[in-house]
Amino acid sequence: MKTGRLLPASLLFNPRCRFASLAASIINKFTSMPEKMAKSIADIARIVGVSESTVSRALNDNPLIAEKTRHKIQQVAREHNFKINAKARALRTQKTNVIAVVVLFKERTERGISDPFLLDILGAIADELTLHGYDMLLSNTRTASDDWRDYYFDSKRADGLIVIGQGEHDVRIDRLATQDLPFAVWGATLPDSQYCTVGSDNKMGAYLAVTHLLNQGCEHIAFFGDIAHSEMEQRWQGYCLALQQAGKDIDESLRFATDFTSESGYSSANRMLKQQPLKVDGLFAVSDVIALGAMKKLVESEIAIPGDIAVVGFDDVAMSMFCHPSLTTIRQQTMEGGKLLVNKVLDKLAGKPARSQVLDVQLIVRESSRKAH
Amino acid sequence: MKTGRLLPASLLFNPRCRFASLAASIINKFTSMPEKMAKSIADIARIVGVSESTVSRALNDNPLIAEKTRHKIQQVAREHNFKINAKARALRTQKTNVIAVVVLFKERTERGISDPFLLDILGAIADELTLHGYDMLLSNTRTASDDWRDYYFDSKRADGLIVIGQGEHDVRIDRLATQDLPFAVWGATLPDSQYCTVGSDNKMGAYLAVTHLLNQGCEHIAFFGDIAHSEMEQRWQGYCLALQQAGKDIDESLRFATDFTSESGYSSANRMLKQQPLKVDGLFAVSDVIALGAMKKLVESEIAIPGDIAVVGFDDVAMSMFCHPSLTTIRQQTMEGGKLLVNKVLDKLAGKPARSQVLDVQLIVRESSRKAH
DNA sequence: GAATCTTTTGCAATCGATTGCAATAGTTTT
DNA sequence: AAAACTATTGCAATCGATTGCAAAAGATTC
Structure with a gap:
């Protein structure tokens, strides 16, 4: 199936080498990597003997693919411990399955935030996102750009944004609101605000x-x-x-x-x-x-x-x-709040309207x- | 430059339409989106009148590109509020610029963790990652797969992993260690452990x-x-x-x-x-x-x-x-600890060896x- | 057995950025 | 002015997954 001939090292280690996968398999023999590893849909396709499109569809449980083929492909994928490349999928589908969370605090007190309240709500958000198959990108206020839109949306890092705290009426939030981006804010519902908030009464x-x-x-x-x-x-x-x-x-x-x-x-x-x-x-x-x-x-x-x-x-x-x-x-109700924030953002992503919500206190x-x- | 002719709606909204970008620019006229928006390197290339490769190199400050051209391109990119698509870049370069952080706790006490200590160290990690241009993917223990290797590495979600806490000698950590993946752990340095830890004395x-x-x-x-x-x-x-x-x-x-x-x-x-x-x-x-x-x-x-x-x-x-x-x-020394954890992982990523480190206490x-x- | 309709599968383009190599423009040498 | 360089730029392949359309295989009907 594969020639056992030795290849010059320059070829072996040149990442652009056409025989990269062959080279890799040779290298594997000299390392302890498990033999059974498929890194792309193409690998699976080759193994099963079908086309890449078929593999892609099978893995996504597309009913177009005959049940027999589908099971076969899924089993091979499992055996070879294959995992879809999230980045490639994101590129193609234009969906990252990531929600960014920004914790917003006043500058004076920003450093060394250790309010347990925060961790509670972050935990709730993480749980709920996981439940929906989303990842959570966390960042402190000092993240790179001051403009979240640039950073998260324009650069396709995240599909949606959750902001915790409004600070002293942060203009960045208002700016987001004017641009119809999917985001939700933990904080006060202000009569004149145009964005979706979740917060306590x-x-x-x-x-x-x-x-x-x-x-x-x-x-x-x-x-x-x-x-x-x-x-x-x-x-x-x-x-x-x-x-x-x-x-x-x-x-x-x-x-x-x-x-x-x-x-x-x-x-x-x-x-x-x-x-x-x-x-x-x-x-x-x-x-x-x-x-x-x-x-x-x-x-x-x-x-x-x-x-x-x-x-x-x-x-x-x-x-x-x-x-x-x-x-x-x-x-x-921090748990409930975190859950709602996630659901609001996902609703917005799905094109559904999301209304602000005020939670009861006790x-x-x-x-x-x-x-x- | 562009024809003003109307296109049928079916064409306009077919995402696979060859004139998608033209269509988009027409749609823009009917919405409040800012006119000046470039979504890909190709857009910038068209505007400046150079090739995509040149734009890519210019934006990365590649000295191959003449200074004049470079400045021109960078300015246009700025004017059009262009941001590199992180996903596409990750796909091509095989680097995500994301570090995943997993907070590991014993099951019994997992729920409602609100130990301020945690938030301190998370904050420190976030800061340090930001400093190095990395994003932080946070997840609680319950995240999807139980096998972090699958989830983060095989699916190309993150370049490295930071684990906080070792639990009761979690086997998952040992498993990672045998696979030579870039990760670091906050916790105790055990004499027989094969992985890099940072922790207090x-x-x-x-x-x-x-x-x-x-x-x-x-x-x-x-x-x-x-x-x-x-x-x-x-x-x-x-x-x-x-x-x-x-x-x-x-x-x-x-x-x-x-x-x-x-x-x-x-x-x-x-x-x-x-x-x-x-x-x-x-x-x-x-x-x-x-x-x-x-x-x-x-x-x-x-x-x-x-x-x-x-x-x-x-x-x-x-x-x-x-x-x-x-x-x-x-x-x-939580701040110092977070910083070190990040640096250890980045060192490993760069192929440098990372040694465990024990921090003084007071x-x-x-x-x-x-x-x- | 030929014709028609379904059910499955594959081809090829696409998402956006990067990069080795080749080609072109520009400069210097002889 | 031709030759020999060097400095810039472009071409085209590539990363891995998805998907519209077309082709092939199979089932059904006449």
């Missing part, structure tokens, strides 16, 4: 949290968070709504701009405690991580939680149950807010 | 932690962790070494099998506290997350930290500084272990 969440604090008897409730973030702005509205409904005025001096880190929560608490006289007896933080940082400062300052100040966070990260005192918080009462009566 | 870390506890006057130190994990096994060795060096016997009943979750840390602490009489006065947990769960239980049981029991963790996650009491821990003393004197 932030206003309701904050409303629940603050109302709960009021019910516990809090009179002066601080707000820790940066309302330049759309999601946090909605939480601020929920905060205001709850207060107004209780007939209270909004005291802007109780709002402390805070990044998404414990450090920031800690220092905001520090600033807060410097107010003389300290009138705050309740604290709502826009994330658990912030709340935990703040609690640290409170405990250090020998302020009782919830006795002196009751605390409520947002996210329900795993840790919030295990800190002391355990943290009352608003639970977001108040989880724990020790940090339960005042004794 | 686990034994030294545990040794430092336990020695520190001994210095604080602890007599009976518990160990929280699952030594079926290679990394944790090394930490157990460090634990034993420190005790032996202090002339103490190893008491196996002080080792509590614990998963990587706060829940598990909490319940292990619960088991520990049931021992009668309670003799433990020091606790070393193989991860901060576990330590935090355990501390929760201790605090609930009104056991003073560090007064009654001093606690040391491992990882130095962001939260450990902000819990109360703040957690003494062993800091791992004891960070905080409140949870600082006994009053």
Whole structure:
């Protein structure tokens, strides 16, 4: 079948050599590579004795191919451990089967993101993509081009895009929206935004949290968070709504701009405690991580939680149950959210319209807010 | 230049139509797509009036092409917002410029991984890959095939692979190793392993932690962790070494099998506290997350930290500084680790040998272990 | 057995970029 | 001005899979 004649090395190793596959098979004899390996449809075609088109169709379960032939081909492919070359297929079909995921954060806090919330949602997205046979291309904000359209779509790296977080109303998202590209965003649904979002009912969440604090008897409730973030702005509205409904005025001096880190929560608490006289007896933080940082400062300052100040966070990260005192918080449906994001993007890819969706939140009462009566 | 004649719709929308690009340009007139868009090298070639090969070389800064021509071509490409089709290039060059990252965890604890440590290292890897012009394909353990070789290499999805965690000595890693594929693993360097690992000096870390506890006057130190994990096994060795060096016997009943979750840390602490009489006065947990769960239980049981029991963790996650009491821990060089993992894989890809590397760790003393004197 | 209709298979073009080799243009030498 | 180089550019094959159309094989009918 194949000549055993030796070929000059130059020929053997010249990648453009016409006998490359022959050469490869010779090399194989000298290495431990398994003998049975087919790297292209052409190889399978040769082995089975049919054309490449037949193999391609058979592997795709195309009913055009007789069942007998199909089984034969599939079996040979299996025996030879053959796997379709994803790149070649992508080139031909113009579909990559990849969804890119971009995690968007404010520059200040970008470095060393370690909010567990993020990992939860990324995990959910990964699972759901796998389920649909898609791969996930992950990138941090600093990826190459600042223009995602260039990077992912124009260069055919991905079929769709999922953006986590809107930052401070990032213009790049709006730019994408004007171009009718398949993408979805985790974050706040803004009345004027033209793109598909999935996110929690932030206003309701904050409303629940603050109302709960009021019910516990809090009179002066601080707000820790940066309302330049759309999601946090909605939480601020929920905060205001709850207060107004209780007939209270909004005291802007109780709002402390805070990044998404414990450090920031800690220092905001520090600033807060410097107010003389300290009138705050309740604290709502826009994330658990912030709340935990703040609690640290409170405990250090020998302020009782919830006795002196009751605390409520947002996210329900795993840790919030295990800190002391355990943290009352608003639970977001992260798993559901990740799943929905994927489905929205795939819907768009399929040409179906995808509507924004707001997820319900839930108040989880724990020790940090339960005042004794 | 182009005829303005109308073409029948069937022709217009037949993707195999020879006039596809013309058709596309007509369609463009009826949509809001920017006029200036070139989707292939051929388009640019036509516009500039040179051959495709010249364009390809010019865009790759090949010195064969005269500088004048090169600049001209590059400028046109820029004007038309042209981006190389990554898939086509990958097909031709047989290089994908993608590195796959697999996060490997034990099945029991796989769901809802939210260990911040992971996100840290993933972030570092993402940064470093970006720096080198690579994309990162992320997947959870449940990805399609169980055989990564098939999935990533044979199907040409990625050039290299990074595995985070070794699980309980996963056979899949060994299988990869026998096949001389470019990959690197975060985890323990085992004396008999044939593959390249990057990881912390686990034994030294545990040794430092336990020695520190001994210095604080602890007599009976518990160990929280699952030594079926290679990394944790090394930490157990460090634990034993420190005790032996202090002339103490190893008491196996002080080792509590614990998963990587706060829940598990909490319940292990619960088991520990049931021992009668309670003799433990020091606790070393193989991860901060576990330590935090355990501390929760201790605090609930009104056991003073560090007064009654001093606690040391491992990882130095962001939260450990902000819990109360703040957690003494062993800091791992996660950033450096991620960077090294990437470099090892790229070295292997370049045919260079890549040696395993062990990273130094550092004891960070905080409140949870600082006994009053 | 010839004619007609199905069922299967194969041919060849295509997706977009790269590259060895050959051809052309441009420069220098004699 | 012819010869001998060198600097640029183009031709055409290639990577591996897909698919419209045509051809071949098989089944059915008359």
